[in-house]
Amino acid sequence: MIKNKSMKMLVAAMALSLVMAPVVGANARSVSGNTSAPDNSVSGNTSAPDNSGDEEGGSEEREREEEVAEIPSTSMIKFNGEFRTSTLKGAYMSETFQGTIVGTDKDVLAEAYGVGDSAQPYIKIYDITEKNTPAAMESIEAAAEAVGGSVIGAVNMEIGSLEEGKFTLFAQDGRKITMIFSIPVNQVKDGYTYEMVSVRPGGTVEILPDLDQDLNTVSFQTTGGLGAYAMIMHPAD
Known part of the structure; x- marks a missing residue:
């Protein structure tokens, strides 16, 4: 597999459809308002060591955990041979991408986006489809086609702050945030x-290049707020 070091383009022809029907937020599988998720629930692309004890007891324990962990509050990924956990708590609901993590330090984001002491940076990630987000998916498909590629899957990301159960989106023009x-x-x-x-x-559509050298991940940079993000693949030049 070949990584493309730098590629970024604006697909201006799709802007009108996005202005008329931009990215869908809360009506897709969003968690809004009071948000609670168990701190020990994790989504990820790899299995962590199992310390559950004997087989029978471990099975019962896992069943109890699965009942509680309906919405993972964090995510783990194997990146460059090491396990990494997302820096932000959130609602990690994507089933398409088993590992989705924030790489930028939590305190850095809190300072950059003006998060108060009683709040915390927070992220929501959930799958989207042509059925629930048709305008965004149409633009994504067109962008993939423009480079001779295909869409692997897509998610909505909402990056903001959580304070006493109330979620507020960050400004879209803020500090860069690294995602993996x-x-x-x-x-x-x-x-x-x-x-x-x-x-x-x-109405802005961009193709964001993969910034890492790990053959099993895609690293990219975005900013706070709401956005739809799709992973695409195409034959290397």
Whole structure:
């Protein structure tokens, strides 16, 4: 698999459709208002060591955990041979991408986006489809087609702050935030470039290059607020 070091383009032809029907937020599988998720629930692209004890007792324990952990509050990923956990608490609901983590330090984001002492930076990630987010998906498909690629999957991300159960989106023009997504195992292929398409409210569509050298992940930078993000793959140049 070949990584593309730098590629960023604006797909201006799709702007009108996005202005008329921008990214869908809370009506897709968003968690809004009072948000609670168990701190010990984790989504990720790899299995951590199992310390559950004997087989029978461990099975019962896992069943209890699965009942509680309906919405993972964090995510883990194997990146460059090491396990990394997202720096932000949140609602990690994507089933397409088993590992989706924030790489930028929590305190850095809190300072950059003016998060008060009684609040915390918070992220929501959930899958989207043509059925629940048609305008964004149409633009994503067009962007992928423009580079001869195909869409692996797409999510909405809402990055903001959580204070006493109330979620508020960050400003869209704030500090850069590094994200790392795992590539689904069945989509990892030699000779392909992997990138992200972002669709932001207001009509901006960009192709974000993969910034890392790990063959199983895509790292990219975005900003706070709401956006749709899709992983695409296309034959390397």
